[in-house]
Amino acid sequence: MAPADFRGTLNIGFQLMITVGIFAANLINYGTASIKGGWGWRVSLGLAAVPALIITIGSLALPDTPNSLIERGHDEEAKSMLRKIRGTEDIRAEYDDLxxxxxxxKSVDHPWSKILQRKYRPQLTVAILIPFFQQLTGINVIMFYAPVLFKTIGFGSEASLASAVITGIVxxxxxxxxxxxxxxxxxxALFxxxxxxxLISQLVVGTLIALKFGISGAATDVSKNYxxxxVLFICFYVAAFAWSWGPLGWLVPSEIFPLEIRSAGQSITVSVNMFFTFVIAQVFLTALCHLKFGLFYVFAGWxxxxxxxxxxxxxxxxxxxxxxxxMVWKKHWFWSKFISDEDVHVGNP
Known part of the structure; x- marks a missing residue:
């Protein structure tokens, strides 16, 4: 539904809400940690029902997109919605393209087999590699395990939760x-x-930890300043991710697929993202124990x-x-070899 000139800005609203949710979760964890009797984690986990309820109720008010209305044969409603979201009566050209x-x-019976065709090789490659790379930046190590990580490098339990709140704000x-x-x-440019x-932040953090902890992974004299x-360089890293691979990891795959394979392409992107989120979450603590500061160099390499x-x-x-x-794939120095002139249908209703 977003106009082309503002598609990136509006799409990143999705990532912004994720970061707000992470920050809220960090605040809640920090607050519930002081609840006595071991109930803190139960309160924290139970409060996840609140955004779930908001999503459920909010979904009832979502309008249909022009694309969806056209696909279901509601042409006049599609035109009306297009006029509404574009704020103009002059929607003929865009409507014809849609x-x-x-x-x-509609002519595509099997989008999952069609997406494997040679002409869609560029989009398929990007749809797999971008979410794969996004998880191998190491961001989930920071956001999932920030309290554990900060406690490891010298902060107390409560201070480590507070440091996680700081990264959430950033x-x-x-x-x-x-x-x-x-x-x-x-x-x-943002990527x-x-x-x-x-890259610089990961190398610096890895080196600072190496100098203080060495290969033993233990240090008893870590000063508050050190x-x-x-934490400062971790914040530099989080900031860089938050304006590059965080939002763009979702934005770019969402805008590269033509309509006939878009659902299949988006499904692949989300599946790859969720799978490697799971993998990183499972292996991080073991990797940290074995690689210690070397883990930051591994992520820097990726x-x-x-x-x-x-x-x-x-x-x-x-x-x-x-x-x-x-057209951008057709003009690209590498991907153009996969796309013939017959594959380009821009502007042909």
Whole structure:
């Protein structure tokens, strides 16, 4: 439903709400930790029902998108909705493009087999690698296990929860940076800047921990100032993620698929993301025990790889209507070999 010029900004609203939720969870955990009798974690877990209830009730008020209305044969309602969300009566050209895309989508009986075709190889590759890379930035290590991590590097139990709240605040405010710049600077610029900042932060954090803890993983003389410097660079890392790979990891895959395979493509993106979220959550504590400071170097290596991938293989999709994004693949130095002239249907109702 978002207009092309503001699609990035509006889409990142999704990531912003995730960061607000993480921050709220950190505050709740910090507050419930002081409840006596071991009830704190039960209260914290039970409060998750509140956003679930809001989502359930809110879904009843969601309008249908023009795409959905067209696909179900409600043409006049689709035109009315398009006029409403665009704020203009001049919607003929966009409406015709949506109808053409819908007609092509209806001709596809098996989107899961169609998405494997050669002409969709660029989109499929990006839809798999972007969420895969997003999880290997190491962000879930920080956000899931921040209290454990901070306690390990010298903070007490309560102080470690407070430090997790600090990273939550950084996460929220840095996401606003992405909202303000994504449709001006573009996706690639944020990916590249954020990746570089994350790489530097991971290397610095790993080195600081190595100097103090060594290969034993134990230190008894970690000063408050030293631990604070580590937290500072972790915040630099969280900020970089929050305006780059955090929101763009969802935005870019959502805008690269044509309508006929969009549902299959989005399903793949979410599945890859959730699977590697699960994997990282399961292996982190074991990896931290064995690799210690080396774990940060491992994530830094992955950040270097994914930043290189963006630099060489990800085209810019800023301000382009979704129906026309096939053209950026056709013009790309590498992906153009997978797309023939017959595969480009932009502007042909």
């Amino acid at each position: 109808v053409a895309a819908s007609d092509e989508a 996460n929220v405010f840095a996401t606003y940076v992405s909202i303000a710049t994504v449709d001006k600077l573009g996706r690639r 590249l800047q954020g990746g570089t900042q994350m 631990a604070s410097i580590i 950040v270097a790889i994914m930043t290189g991938f963006v630099a060489f293989f990800l085209p810019e999709t800023k301000s382009l209507p979704i129906e026309e994004i096939v």
